[in-house]
Amino acid sequence: MSLQPDQAIEVFYSYAHEDEKMRDKLENHLTLLRRQGVITEWYDRKIGAGKEWHNEIDTHLDSSQIILLLISANFIASDYCWDVEVKRAMERHEAKEARVIPIILDSVDWESAPFGRIQALPKDAKPVKKWRNHNDAFLSIAQGIRIAIKDLIENS
Template identity: 35%
Template sequence: MAAKTRGTPPTTKAAGSVKRPSAVAKSKSPASVDSKPEVRIFVSYSHVDVEAQAKLNTHLAPWRRDGVKVWYDENIEPGAELDAEIARELRQAHIFVALFSPAYLDSNYCWNIEYKRAMGRRARKLMRVVAVVVKPCGWKQTPAAGFKLLPKDGIPPERWSSKDAAYVNVAQGIGEVIKSVRRELLAKSPKPSRAMPKPGSNKSAAAKKIVPTPTVKPRSVTRNSSK
């Protein structure tokens, strides 16, 4: 059986009459999501507690992927001046996290320089300070006793059911501070200004549509003379 051939329809539309999606419509991207402001965390710790610092950094991984920068002195490049780099990062940080331990409280640099400098910035409302008890120590005999510590109730990780459970609690607590800082940064960020109208563009539409009324000349009336 011969195959049927499709004939040309009797009436075809011109090529130009076919509606095609415009280039603008094709390039239209989905609504952009507002980028979150970067939050910077300065981690202060004694090098004796490097294991606790690494553990905390691991549990903060979801926040690091969410745009939070976690800084500690191991990030300093070789050849850089230690004091200058530490002072610069501390000034730029939004959150100061101190890892309390016997070695931290005994360290002149950790306690008398980094921690006290951070508390000074906190007093000027320039920084949040969070103390994390990573080992049993005498923090209750310090001014830090007047603040809420992490993990919950300042109980060190070794007294929890597992160290990971303690660090999960720490990461959750720091996460709440991160969200609070982000809200403050968003509130302070400048809002986009509205475009100013062009000169003369503020005329009302009614004024633009006014058409002058044509003048009608009176018709001359001719009367037949009775004379």
């Protein structure tokens, strides 16, 4: 699966900064999709100097076709993640403008959250930190995202 650069699927990472190392690992595991031109990725650390961070986040939340919610206790506790990013992500998901994919990083009560009815990754929504080998969890996530992208492309 390879797309033209202007056809690449934009992926937005919504995460708590305390989980940045896990976000970095996930980004590494999605490198092949990026190298193949299938995805472009965006997260708040890509905001350039002198730009208004709130506007940049809103712009990318509104333009991304896939929004990854990196779920942990830190994420659930983050007012910004919850009040701004989850709210907008779910609006776009329900309007079928974007696909929200919860990525379960750690054990946390998330099933009753607004995104609790959405199929989560990795496999069986087993938290990444519960896997003996985290790379196996990230492989499961990367494969799940690849399948979601294929579905988006075929149904667009």
